[in-house]
Amino acid sequence: MTAFAAILGRDLRLAARTGGDALTLVLFFVMAAAIMPFAIGPDRPTLQKLAPGLIWIAAFLAMLLGLDRLFRADEEDGTLLLVRQATIPLEAVVAGKVIAHWLLTALPVLIASPILALLLSMDMAAWARTVLALLLGTPALTAFGTIGAAVTVSLRRGGLLAPVLIIPLAIPVLIFGAAASTAAAGSGAALLFLAAISLVSVAFCPFAAALALKVSSE
Amino acid sequence: MNPGDPLLSVENLALSRGGRALFAGLGFSLGPGGLLLLRGPNGAGKSSLLLALLGVLRPEAGTIDWHAEEPPKLHYVGHQAGVKTRLTLLENLRFWRDVNGETGIGAEAALEEVGLGAIGALDAGYLSAGQTRRLALARLLVTDRKVWLLDEPLAALDAEGALLAVRLIARRLETGGAVIAATHDDIAGMTETLMLGAAA
Numbered sequence: 562m563t564a565f566a567a568i569l570g571r572d573l574r575l576a577a578r579t580g581g582d583a584l585t586l587v588l589f590f591v592m593a594a595a596i597m598p599f600a601i602g603p604d605r606p607t608l609q610k611l612a613p614g615l616i617w618i619a620a621f622l623a624m625l626l627g628l629d630r631l632f633r634a635d636e637e638d639g640t641l642l643l644v645r646q647a648t649i650p651l652e653a654v655v656a657g658k659v660i661a662h663w664l665l666t667a668l669p670v671l672i673a674s675p676i677l678a679l680l681l682s683m684d685m686a687a688w689a690r691t692v693l694a695l696l697l698g699t700p701a702l703t704a705f706g707t708i709g710a711a712v713t714v715s716l717r718r719g720g721l722l723a724p725v726l727i728i729p730l731a732i733p734v735l736i737f738g739a740a741a742s743t744a745a746a747g748s749g750a751a752l753l754f755l756a757a758i759s760l761v762s763v764a765f766c767p768f769a770a771a772l773a774l775k776v777s778s779e
Numbered sequence: 780m781n782p783g784d785p786l787l788s789v790e791n792l793a794l795s796r797g798g799r800a801l802f803a804g805l806g807f808s809l810g811p812g813g814l815l816l817l818r819g820p821n822g823a824g825k826s827s828l829l830l831a832l833l834g835v836l837r838p839e840a841g842t843i844d845w846h847a848e849e850p851p852k853l854h855y856v857g858h859q860a861g862v863k864t865r866l867t868l869l870e871n872l873r874f875w876r877d878v879n880g881e882t883g884i885g886a887e888a889a890l891e892e893v894g895l896g897a898i899g900a901l902d903a904g905y906l907s908a909g910q911t912r913r914l915a916l917a918r919l920l921v922t923d924r925k926v927w928l929l930d931e932p933l934a935a936l937d938a939e940g941a942l943l944a945v946r947l948i949a950r951r952l953e954t955g956g957a958v959i960a961a962t963h964d965d966i967a968g969m970t971e972t973l974m975l976g977a978a979a
Contacts (some may be wrong), residue, residue, distance in 0.1 A: 563877045563881070564877055564878045564879075564880075566877070567873075567874050567877030567878050568878065571863070571866070571870075571874050574866070574870070575863060575865055575866065578865040578866070579865060637859070638859050638860070638861060638862060638863065638864075639857055639858070639859025639860060639861040640861045640863070642833075642835065642855070642857065642859070642861070643855065643861040643875075644878060645833075645834070645835065646833070646852050646853055646854070646855060646879065647852075647878045647879055648852065648878070648879060648880045649878075775835075778835050779835070779836055779837055
């Protein structure tokens with residue numbers, strides 16, 4: 562447990578020291594969604610209708626942006642090799658890093674979402690539904706992203722490959738996420754599906770990612 | 780387990796990297812207090828052998844027997860020190876102490892031991908290559924592990940640092956541990972030398 566807490570704590574502390582990363586991510590998220598009205602046009606009803614989907618796309622892109630950092634630094638300074646001799650299995654190390662990564666990428670996006678709600682003229686209820694859906698859906702995005710990052714960590718220029726690999730996996734998350742963000746009938750079921758996808762993928766991803774890390778270091 | 784029993788037996792080991800065979804038919808055993816020096820030209824497979832013992836590389840053939848239910852946890856010092864440049868020396872060491880188990884001496888004491896005691900609160904990014912190597916050696920002290928695998932342990936160290944590394948190795952051997960080191964330097968001790976073949 563000490564080891565697990567140490568992994569989690571170190572990633573959070575490193576992010577706090579390096580500062581800028583989380584802020585850059587939030588700025589990207591806000592700006593990606595803020596430029597969409599310029600492309601769509603300033604028609605308020607249209608924007609209101611599209612707003613949950615726009616926020617989902619922006620959150621998804623922001624999370625892809627941070628993926629490459631997940632294992633890259635640990636791979637380069639040798640930490641990834643050394644944690645394989647830790648008292649906890651590599652799967653647990655990966656789980657700790659996944660939680661830290663969610664806290665550092667998804668949570669800031671959730672906190673910044675009211676700004677977008679204002680920019681896209683969402684009402685309070687629509688914003689609350691979208692945030693709830695994001696809260697339930699982003700763990701799945703992080704989990705898929707972790708697998709993509711683990712598969713590509715040994716590639717020196719793998720930065721863009723991980724997003725390309727995981728976008729197809731993330732489509733169900735976007736479908737149910739967007740459905741759960743609307744007030745239409747069936748949004749409750751979509752929310753449950755979203756939660757199910759997140760639970761399964763988060764439980765599964767440390768094993769898949771650890772396996773990918775082991776294979777890629779051979 | 781009796782005191783004289785070997786910790787590790789390797790039989791008929793063959794390794795290849797990138798489709799090129801490094802060596803085959805390698806065998807040795809290592810008991811408590813044993814120091815095995817791996818020698819050979821660059822590219823002979825010294826580092827690869829260490830990685831195979833670490834369980835990272837899968838051997839082409841042969842067995843690596845640790846004489847235990849499952850392979851014990853080892854200490855490894857490689858070319859990359861596993862040091863986070865944005866954390867202080869003490870934070871780096873405490874992290875490894877938490878992750879590897881708090882069975883050795885404290886982080887402050889370990890820093891004193893390797894001669895970095897005065898700068899424990901400094902960011903590790905300000906360290907020179909030799910100081911970073913000393914910090915990597917301090918990691919071996921905060922967790923007590925029987926077998927150390929060292930890849931070029933004396934690289935980048937000054938004369939005093941090399942003496943320090945040799946002293947740490949000697950103490951590990953005296954207390955019933957074993958060390959396998961890939962090196963071009965001479966390390967005194969109950970030394971066995973394993974010559975790996977010339978690079979093709």
